[in-house]
Amino acid sequence: MAAGVVKGNGNDGTRITVRDLLRQTSGLYDYIDDPEIQDRLINHFDESRYDTTPAADLVAVATKHHPLFVPQPGGATRWAYSNTNYLLAGTIAEKAGGASWQDLVAHRIVAKLGLRNASVPGLDPFLPDPHVNAYLTTADGKRLDVTDHSLQHTADSGVMSTTADLNTFFRALAGGRLLPAAQWREMRQTVERTDDPEDVAEMPEGTYGLGLRRIPLSCGGFHYTHEGDGADVNTRSVIRISTGPDGTEISPMRAAEARLTLGVTAARTGDIEEAIGMGTTALEADRKSLPSLLLVADELDEELRSRYPREPSSRDFHERIMTIKRGVAPPELPF
Structure with a gap:
């Protein structure tokens, strides 16, 4: 999959594994950082709010840029977070599961755990009630309501939930209700970042597994989490x-x-x-x-x-x- 669509400008999908995508060690450019996309999000949100750009097109945006690095067999593991990784992972899940990634999440996680306030909106720009409104301060200082939009419809950001349902998800994950024990162990096999300044800036503390951060505690233990900006x-x-x-x-x-x-x-x-x-x-x-x-x-x-x-x-x-x-x-x- 990656080999067929990740190519050009120094990108080499044949060197990237599914594990690289999930643990953020692919080195692929983050499409969100593309200057044109940043301009649309920050300066032209209102015109772009009903965006329906397919994941494949967003991956193409990423591959217009040189990768941050290319995985080297036997070399030091580099780590850099990229939303592009989840676009590709979602596409692979669709090929393997025979359904859209949205349906896979809805049936295998949301319905299985009985999450009443979690859903996958897809291209529907409207949130179900009750919901809150979010606002963006524009360049001219005005407040723009950005609640209704379809920008976050892809596999890197297309699920919404309440805090309570998110806690239910993490408890179920850790308690063995979602994955066999062997796969849960695989998720917790984390990457030690290098001392490269870029790696240190991206992950100042802790290590990263398959979609999980492992953060040390002062008592000598650790906890698993994953941050988000919203x-x-x-x-x-x-x-x-x-x-x-x-x-x-x-x-x-x-x-x-x-x-x-x-x-x-x-x-x-x-x-x-x-x-x-x-x-x-x-x-x-x-x-x-x-x-x-x-x-x-x-x-x-x-x-x-x-x-x-x-x-x-x-x-x-x-x-x-x-x-x-x-x-x-x-x-x-x-x-």
């Missing part, structure tokens, strides 16, 4: 629509989950005060909501302890989590 934009919108004009929270549970998600984002970007503030406010929710909130709060607690182990506020937040756990029965896991 959390901050969309979660702040959740808080906004969950709060009435008089400041009363209409949907306190949704707002609390959103604050915990923002707390995780803040912790990862170095803003410990924002992270602690969001987490503390979220945990002031109604006591009946705490068992479900703890599933998300644990992630924030891990981030704080991993990144700020000597900060008193980080230790205080951890103690608060432990105090709540001692007084609240843990929620039943789905596996």
Whole structure:
């Protein structure tokens, strides 16, 4: 598959394996970084919002550029994140599975796990209700509603979910409900980046497996995760629509989950005060909501302890989590 479409300008699909695509070691140029695509996204979003460009055409955009590197058998493993990898992986899955990647995700993951608030919109630019709105500040300082669009219809970004369903997915993945044990072990075989400055900039800490990051903890352990850039934009919108004009929270549970998600984002970007503030406010929710909130709060607690182990506020937040756990029965896991 890669050999037939990845060629020209120094690109050589015969040197790229499926494993290279999934663990981001192919060296392929990220089509999102293409100057023309960047211009469309930033300066001409409104004209481009109903985009239906096929994945194959986006791969062709990537191969107009020289690769960052070409995998070398027996050589040092290079790592660089590229959305192009997932376009190719989705195409391969369609050939192997005999269905579109959207149908494969819908049947093998969404339906299997009973994810009520996860779906694959495809080319449908409209989100099902209830949903929040996202906005982009344009070059002239105006605010543009970018909620309705079909730009993210390909395999690198075309799934939407709530935080709760995402947690269900990760628990099922780790608990053996989605993959045989051998394949789960393969996912966790991670790549050690080189000391090349570009590799260090892309992955300053941790290692990368098949679609998973392994991040070290200060206690000597580690956790698996995968970041995304949409959390901050969309979660702040959740808080906004969950709060009435008089400041009363209409949907306190949704707002609390959103604050915990923002707390995780803040912790990862170095803003410990924002992270602690969001987490503390979220945990002031109604006591009946705490068992479900703890599933998300644990992630924030891990981030704080991993990144700020000597900060008193980080230790205080951890103690608060432990105090709540001692007084609240843990929620039943789905596996």
